[in-house]
Every structure is written in structure tokens, then in C-alpha cells.
Amino acid sequence: MAIPALPPVLLYRLDRLRVEVGAWIAHTANVGLFIGVALLLGIGSSWYMIEVGTALTTVRQGPWTAWTNAATNNLDPYTRAHYARRGSLPLSASIAATYEARYDDDGHRLHSSCEYLLESPPLEASWWSLAAYDSGGLLIPNPADRHVFTSETYAPNPDGGFYIVLARDARPGNWLPVGGAGRLNLVLTLVEPRSAPAAGDPFAEVRRGPLPAIKRISCR
Structure with missing residues (x-):
């Protein structure tokens, strides 16, 4: 059909x-x-x-980055989220300048499989500290129980500057152990930088003078 x-x-x-x-x-x-x-x-x-941040929330010099609104009345949501993600409580940017570095001077990610030399001129601050953390923001366990150098504990050069070596194995002088932490984060804190004007600009130092250079020596 x-x-x-x-x-x-x-x-x-x-x-x-x-x-x-x-x-x-x-x-x-x-x-x-x-x-x-x-x-x-x-x-x-x-x-x-x-x-990473932008020019509205950070200042940069070489591998170092500072979040300019940290713990201030001008705290923006991105800076708040930056520190909340790390679970850290920063010092107020009105009295201290805190810089972070995750890369060396050549732009390579800092890693515990490599050895680094930090070379710095005298840091003009009432007090400073430099510490190494793992990528999760935790201090790195090591047999020497050494996690940070400060303006009170480092061995200075004759001009007041310093060298600090980041390495797995012990080194003479200012050695900061990194163990097998993997990716590294460095935090440099300057309390009451002497270069800041009376009106208060704790980041004048990063705009005016050099911060520690981070040079990769070798990698395994």
C-alpha cells in the first residue's frame, strides 16, 4: 500500500x-x-x-612584590583574599613593608632542588627578617632548626650588607636550609624603614633603593 x-x-x-x-x-x-x-x-x-596583583595593589622591584594595602584602612578585597588564601596575618603596611619572592632574578621559580645566593646591601630599617617557606606558607623543617635570619642574627659584610645561601646541605656563613620543600616562597619584612617620610610610606625603600638579589647558583 x-x-x-x-x-x-x-x-x-x-x-x-x-x-x-x-x-x-x-x-x-x-x-x-x-x-x-x-x-x-x-x-x-x-x-x-x-x-599576582596589579599596580593598584602591589609594588615590585626585581623578584620582590609588596602588597601596599595589607592590614590598613584601605584594605581592598584582592589583598584580603591574597592573605586569606595563604592563611597568614600580615603586619600593617603603615608600619612595615613586607615583600614576597617566588622567582629568582632570571624569572625561574624558586625550588629546593636548586641553590641560591641572596646578595643585599644594608637594609635601612629598624628591624628586618628574611624567611623561607614552602608553597603552602609553612616553615620548612630541618635538622638545624633554622628558618629565618633577622637584623639581629645574621653575619654582616664589612659594609653592613649580607649574603644568604639557600641550599639543602649546610653552607658556611648565613645558610638557610630548604630541605626537600619543593617550591619556595621568600618573605622579607622591613619594620619602620628609615627611608620612609614622616607622613608614612613604608614602601619608599622598594621605590628608592635595591632589595636583595636572588641568583641561582646550581640545580640538581
Whole structure:
């Protein structure tokens, strides 16, 4: 038995329906793609603002970065999230300048499989400290139980500057053990930098003079 042909009007309507459904599917896919791209861009930009910072929230010199609004009345949400993510409580930027370094002078990620030389001129501050942490922000366990050098515990050069060596194995002089921590974070804190004007700019030192250079010596 032959199947009767569909009326031309019905065929036209079915074809229109096919076209409209196809257009709706394409539109939905484009909207989904747009939303996906927007989400990725939003997440990526938020990560960058929190993890790296911008000129609005940080100052930089060489490998060192300081978050200028930390623990102040001008604390912005990105600086708050930066320290909350690390679970750390920074000193107020109105009295101290805290700098972080995760890369050496050549832009390589600091890692415990490498040995580094930190070379610094005299640091003009009432008190300073330099500590090494793992990527999770924890002090690095080591047999020497040594985690930090301060303006009271380091061996200075004749001019008041210093050398500090980051290495797994013991080194003479100012040796800061890094064990097998993997990725490293360095934190340099200057309390009451003497270069700051009376009005209060604890980051004048990073804008004015050099901070410790971080040079990679060798890697395993």
C-alpha cells in the first residue's frame, strides 16, 4: 500500500520548524560558549588579581612584590583574599613593608632542588627578617632548626650588607636550609624603614633603593 504524499503546506511548515529548531540549537550553543568563556575570563582575572596583583595593589622591584594595602584602612578585597588564601596575618603596611619572592632574578621559580645566593646591601630599617617557606606558607623543617635570619642574627659584610645561601646541605656563613620543600616562597619584612617620610610610606625603600638579589647558583 502506497504511503500518501504530505500536503505541500505541511511540508513547508515542517521545513520551517526544522530551520527554527536548528537556529535555536545554534543560538543556545553560542550562548553557552559565551557564558563559558566569560566564566573562564572572570576566574582567570580574579586568580591573577589575588595571586599576582596589579599596580593598584602591589609594588615590585626585581623578584620582590609588596602588597601596599595589607592590614590598613584601605584594605581592598584582592589583598584580603591574597592573605586569606595563604592563611597568614600580615603586619600593617603603615608600619612595615613586607615583600614576597617566588622567582629568582632570571624569572625561574624558586625550588629546593636548586641553590641560591641572596646578595643585599644594608637594609635601612629598624628591624628586618628574611624567611623561607614552602608553597603552602609553612616553615620548612630541618635538622638545624633554622628558618629565618633577622637584623639581629645574621653575619654582616664589612659594609653592613649580607649574603644568604639557600641550599639543602649546610653552607658556611648565613645558610638557610630548604630541605626537600619543593617550591619556595621568600618573605622579607622591613619594620619602620628609615627611608620612609614622616607622613608614612613604608614602601619608599622598594621605590628608592635595591632589595636583595636572588641568583641561582646550581640545580640538581
